[in-house]
Amino acid sequence: MTIQYRVIIVGAGIVGASIARILSMYGNFDVRLVEKEPDVGWGVSKANTSIIHPGHEEDPNTHPLRAELCKKGSEIWREWARELDIPAKWPGELMVFTNEEEEESARKYVELAKINKIPGVRIVYGEELKHMEPYVNPDAVGAVYAPTAGAISPFEAVIAVVENAVDNCVKLLTETEVKGVRVQGGKVVGAETNRGFIEGDILINATGLHADKISHMACVEPNFFIRPRRGEYLLFDEDVKVKPIRILHTTPTPITKGVYATTTVHGNLMIGPTAEDLPLDAKDETSTSTGGLEKMWKEAGKILMELPPRSKVVRTFAGLRPEPPDGHWLLKAYDDPWGFVNVAGMRSPGLTAAPAIAYYILDQMVKLFDIRLLKKRNWNPYRRGIVGLNGSSLHEIDELIKKNPDYGEVLCYCKMVSKAEILEAVERMKKIGVKTITIDGVKFRTCAGMGRCQGSFCRWRIALLISQYTNTPLDKVVVKKATYGIGDVKVLLRAMLQTDS
Numbered sequence: 001m002t003i004q005y006r007v008i009i010v011g012a013g014i015v016g017a018s019i020a021r022i023l024s025m026y027g028n029f030d031v032r033l034v035e036k037e038p039d040v041g042w043g044v045s046k047a048n049t050s051i052i053h054p055g056h057e058e059d060p061n062t063h064p065l066r067a068e069l070c071k072k073g074s075e076i077w078r079e080w081a082r083e084l085d086i087p088a089k090w091p092g093e094l095m096v097f098t099n100e101e102e103e104e105s106a107r108k109y110v111e112l113a114k115i116n117k118i119p120g121v122r123i124v125y126g127e128e129l130k131h132m133e134p135y136v137n138p139d140a141v142g143a144v145y146a147p148t149a150g151a152i153s154p155f156e157a158v159i160a161v162v163e164n165a166v167d168n169c170v171k172l173l174t175e176t177e178v179k180g181v182r183v184q185g186g187k188v189v190g191a192e193t194n195r196g197f198i199e200g201d202i203l204i205n206a207t208g209l210h211a212d213k214i215s216h217m218a219c220v221e222p223n224f225f226i227r228p229r230r231g232e233y234l235l236f237d238e239d240v241k242v243k244p245i246r247i248l249h250t251t252p253t254p255i256t257k258g259v260y261a262t263t264t265v266h267g268n269l270m271i272g273p274t275a276e277d278l279p280l281d282a283k284d285e286t287s288t289s290t291g292g293l294e295k296m297w298k299e300a301g302k303i304l305m306e307l308p309p310r311s312k313v314v315r316t317f318a319g320l321r322p323e324p325p326d327g328h329w330l331l332k333a334y335d336d337p338w339g340f341v342n343v344a345g346m347r348s349p350g351l352t353a354a355p356a357i358a359y360y361i362l363d364q365m366v367k368l369f370d371i372r373l374l375k376k377r378n379w380n381p382y383r384r385g386i387v388g389l390n391g392s393s394l395h396e397i398d399e400l401i402k403k404n405p406d407y408g409e410v411l412c413y414c415k416m417v418s419k420a421e422i423l424e425a426v427e428r429m430k431k432i433g434v435k436t437i438t439i440d441g442v443k444f445r446t447c448a449g450m451g452r453c454q455g456s457f458c459r460w461r462i463a464l465l466i467s468q469y470t471n472t473p474l475d476k477v478v479v480k481k482a483t484y485g486i487g488d489v490k491v492l493l494r495a496m497l498q499t500d501s
Contacts, residue, residue: 007031008191008200010178010214013045014154015346016206017161018091018358024168026376031170032198033162034191036177038436040428041158045351047286048231048321049260049273051148051247052077053349054093055256056113056121065329065360067116070349072356075150075359080355084160084198084468085385086152087265092246093149094124094133095258096140096303102251106144109252113146133500135244135305150249154351155444163432165382168376172433173198178207181218181340188218188339203364204341209283210323211330211344218340218347222448224232224330228242228283229272229323232292233254234300235315237452238267240308245284248303257348259299266447269308271300277323279451286318321347331357332414333364341365386424386446390416411465412458414451419444437470439463 005028021031037043044093052074058067099101106123113117124132132145166172173195180192181203188198190199196263205214212226239397243263249259264270274292278285293316301307324330324345334340343361350357365371388405389397400407401426404422425445429437439455442448442462445465449462458480467474476483 005201007202009033009204012040012204013043013208014158014344014351014354015159015357018354019361020170022358022362024170025379027376033170033172034176035174038175038438039434040162040442041155043381045158046155050151050154051350053115054146056109056118056146061447069356073353079375081385082251082381083381083402084164084440086160088152091246092147094143094145094480096143096250099353105251109144110468133246137303166432167221168379174434181339186337188337199430200337206343215342220290220340226324228278230276230278230318230322232288232318234313235274236269236308237312237314240269240312243269250299259327259335261300261304286316288316323347333368378490388417388421399414409416411461412448414453415447417446417448426469436478437466
């Protein structure tokens with residue numbers, strides 16, 4: 001007889017979502033994916049460089065687990081991107097060096113590639129470099145070429161993985177914050193949350209920046225602390241002249257893989273990140289700084305032929321990376337208390353390694369908790385993304401409109417997003433269990449509001465649709481974590497007139 005374990009995964013970022021998907025393959029687990037935010041992927045996962053790293057920058061002598069899982073994760077993502085219809089591309093990367101000192105530093109990554117068995121990594125010079133990347137700085141001496149590097153849409157990746165996990169019987173609980181881990185008789189029995197107690201036999205801590213806090217709730221690893229490391233970015237309009245074909249970046253430093261210049265899967269030039277260690281209590285500090293943005297501008301000038309006009313910047317933003325002590329990931333299942341699992345300190349290359357981390361955690365659970373796996377016969381590996389106008393031919397658009405006239409009403413002109421796509425995004429949020437339908441949730445699923453005007457034209461239209469289709473007052477529709485605050489604006493004037501009278 002197969003024993004079924006009630007599993008609570010805390011944190012619906014890319015790592016927690018990946019673990020949920022892997023566990024959904026087996027009949028041994030009844031999985032609850034718990035997220036404190038209104039939607040999935042709103043933490044560390046949504047604001048990063050979006051790179052699927054090949055693995056040649058990981059030193060197996062210093063960080064063997066990172067090196068192993070980065071390589072495996074990079075390989076798995078090619079399969080997952082196909083199965084889950086996630087926007088991704090595989091252009092390869094160039095680690096650019098501009099002098100002899102940087103070249104000497106870069107050469108070690110070719111040697112690491114050999115040790116880690118990363119295929120095709122080599123140094124290119126001169127005309128070959130310029131042929132590979134026409135937009136590289138002509139003063140560049142050469143570069144380390146890694147052909148297996150890729151780029152992905154990280155927020156769409158989380159959404160896709162969660163949708164597939166839910167289709168395979170995982171239950172998502174949003175707006176549910178874990179306040180305590182209950183242990184009885186040396187075993188995990190569940191989690192105390194703002195929405196009540198959730199029973200569980202196994203609790204997997206995948207909470208990103210706050211994984212140390214959850215671990216301490218279970219009296220596990222009391223000396224383990226996560227420091228937030230801020231990375232700032234510049235995002236440019238799609239029509240800039242210089243958009244690299246490959247992924248370009250400077251030679252890494254001891255704390256960062258370097259400043260990148262990439263063309264995202266959505267066609268924008270993106271430059272970043274910085275790497276700034278913040279105090280332990282600054283885990284919500286995602287503001288940008290003049291100094292940080294200027295530093296990126298200077299670094300990007302080393303690798304690009306020319307920089308676009310600053311007027312072409314459509315957005316600046318910052319993400320936070322959970323930096324563990326000495327850069328070591330904490331991937332461990334415990335028998336004291338039995339049932340607790342740490343997936344903590346997921347600094348770069350956490351996004352790349354996420355699928356491999358999920359398999360690794362399953363293996364740790366099977367060994368320590370003595371689980372005999374029973375694979376589901378009806379497990380479905382596939383998920384389709386929202387079909388959109390952007391990138392479709394005129395014939396394809398005509399066919400879409402014939403099937404659904406809402407495709408003929410464009411709400412976001414910058415990204416060419418139709419009413420039909422917005423409404424499908426709303427329905428998909430409802431299907432996976434999102435309680436509060438947000439403007440940001442729509443944006444991350446359709447790219448509406450990510451263009452040149454950053455939602456100035458379409459945001460209120462999207463808010464109106466959400467209001468109509470969810471029976472939510474217009475001024476109560478949520479953007480980020482606050483209400484949008486539009487509606488009957490004259491109500492304030494009437495209130496003033498009544499007071500005066």
